[in-house]
Amino acid sequence: MAEIPQYVRIEIEGLQAQRGGKILFSQLSFSLQSGQIAVINGANGTGKSTLLRLIAGLYPPLSGTIDLSMATAQKTAPALENKNISLPRQGFSHYLSDKNAMKPQLSVRDNLRFWCRFFTDKRLGAGEEKKVLLRALDKVKMAAYADLPFAALSTGQKRRIGLSRLLTGARPLWLLDEPGSGLDQAGAALFSQICREHLAAGGLVIAATHTPLGLPADISLNLADYRPQTPEGQFYDPLQAG
């Protein structure tokens, strides 16, 4: 399993996004580095999911930039500015949406094995792959369910498996959309622990959520603060646009 590079930084600058022709937020800027977690708040429809999908690279923002950089050895921040390598977003992040990305008719093990191979460039040996899968399942206390078809699990169990996907391949940046939805208290505690370990290993987390994660947030953003305040700013009118 590949290791997370030692120092990672993501910089978001002047981001603006639309959905269905309506501007959701603009001038959104923040930066995050290894070991930090950003929590995105905001009512339904303020663009939390859209922001995560923009960062995941599913589609481009209207304006603004998302820069990712990493260094293999920990440096002081100013030095890093010069030496960092900007990365394409592919292969950099794990994106967890409200869906769990599992085939219902396949077994939990088959599902996780697929993602493990998908996220790992070099093919692992059979023994090593087994270990990775077992570890991922262990972390969410679901090892006993490995051979059941995914469809047979309850909502909370499905979410646990969805979360364990993040552990099948090393990615520095985790983009989590309502990670706690469907989880019971024990599941939420397990998830906080997984996040804590990821942060301790030098990872980054950007989570969009209504519910508290059980982790102290380094950055807390409310997207409602970034929405345009005038109707002119929200709706595109081709005859009025500058």
Place this chain on the structure above:
Amino acid sequence: MKNLFIRDIKAGIKAGGAIGTSLLFFISVIILSPFALGTDKTLLAQAGPGLLWFFALLAVLLGLDRLFQTDKEDGSLDIILAAGDFSSLTVMVLVKSAAHWVSTVLPLIAAAPVLSLLLNPAWRQAAALTASLVLGTPAITFIGALGAALTAALPRGGVLLAVLVLPLIIPVIIFGTAASVALAAGTALQPLYFLLALTLFFGLVGPAAAALALKFTAE
């Protein structure tokens, strides 16, 4: 990518018999066709290759709308799209189409010689038809993948997919039936070469266009 291939085939086999459904559709319409055309043996024998090609085409298109839709519904398409650039997505579509062809179309082709013999008891024609299907149906799957990518985001994309794709695959139908007739009659193999060229061409263009469509229509 072998990984994706295996997953799709496994999921296809276990997906409530989706493979069987296409095959059953194919067999049913062929069995029904004498009721529409009559039992005139020469007519059925003459119409045989055309009928089989046409119904194979419909059976392939029927299942294709699910090619990306299941992945979109369960969320895995987002992850695959976020992880890939244009060229790796093209390969991804190619692999998914290949998995679909193996799991859905190959059973049809296996049944085709038997059905052909029912319409026309000539071994040579049955073999020729099967060979033309093997060479030509991948082209339908590849260009159908573009239709599937374009309609993946739509709730009822199935019929639209067929409407979009059917005009594009007219050459495949023309050269497919012509190739099977030419093979059976032992005449010039020119249509067979055209068919092969079409499969190769669509194998390149279809997945690339589908990858573009998936990437641009993600929201």
Place this chain on the structure above:
Amino acid sequence: MSLPAPSLPQSWWRGLSRPQRFMQISARLLPPLGIISAVGLAAGLYLAWAAPPDYQQGLTVKIMFIHVPCAWLSMLCYTMMACSAAGILLWKHPLAAIALKTAAPIGAAFTLLALATGSIWGRPSWGTWWEWGDSRLFSMFILLLLYCGIIALSRAFDNSRTAAYAAAVLTLIGFIDIPIIKFSVEWWNSLHQPASILRKGGIAIAPAILIPLLVMAAAFTMLFFVLQLLAMRNEILRVSLRALQQKLAWEAEPAAVDEPDTIADNGQDRETGL
């Protein structure tokens, strides 16, 4: 709020990408274009009227003066749509998205006219309304199907950006595929038809027929541009109207329109119009 710059190569091109600029330019262009096409059509119709009848086909040959320009435009329109599709995919040009969407029904109409006039012409000259063996009729019909597919696809999505990209990909693939379809239909034709009765291309074109034909083709082309400009203006106005409605609704009841899912798509990305 300042607009970010579209990703376009040249400044005049970028200037033209603004919808207001397009509205100004098209408003200036439309009256002269309209007059030219009206005069051209009148002149072309008169010349066609005055043209001598064909010694074999008699008066029916005059359908050609409508049929050929329609067929020509059905192809010109598709070529223009393919260029728009490239404009969408390569430069995200906002006008290209509008042009592709509005051109499809116009192209479909000309294709339908070409088919109908071809069929009417076929009745007296070939003795049949429809001839499966004629690859030109058949290809024209497939072109109509393609147009209809593009129309259906570009109106199937809620999000106009998605719709523009999807229609662009389909248009380009169709553009690549049309020559292959044409070739295969011709090849198939050579198998199944004793190609004897259908040589209408064999008419020797005398200047007395060629000149009215060219005038008609030019006038129809002008007509196409007028229709296309009007349709594009209409589309821009439609989007603008929707935005105005939304602003009014928002001002009256800000809380009620918060959910983006309940908001109908007003059409455009701010930057690209896609």
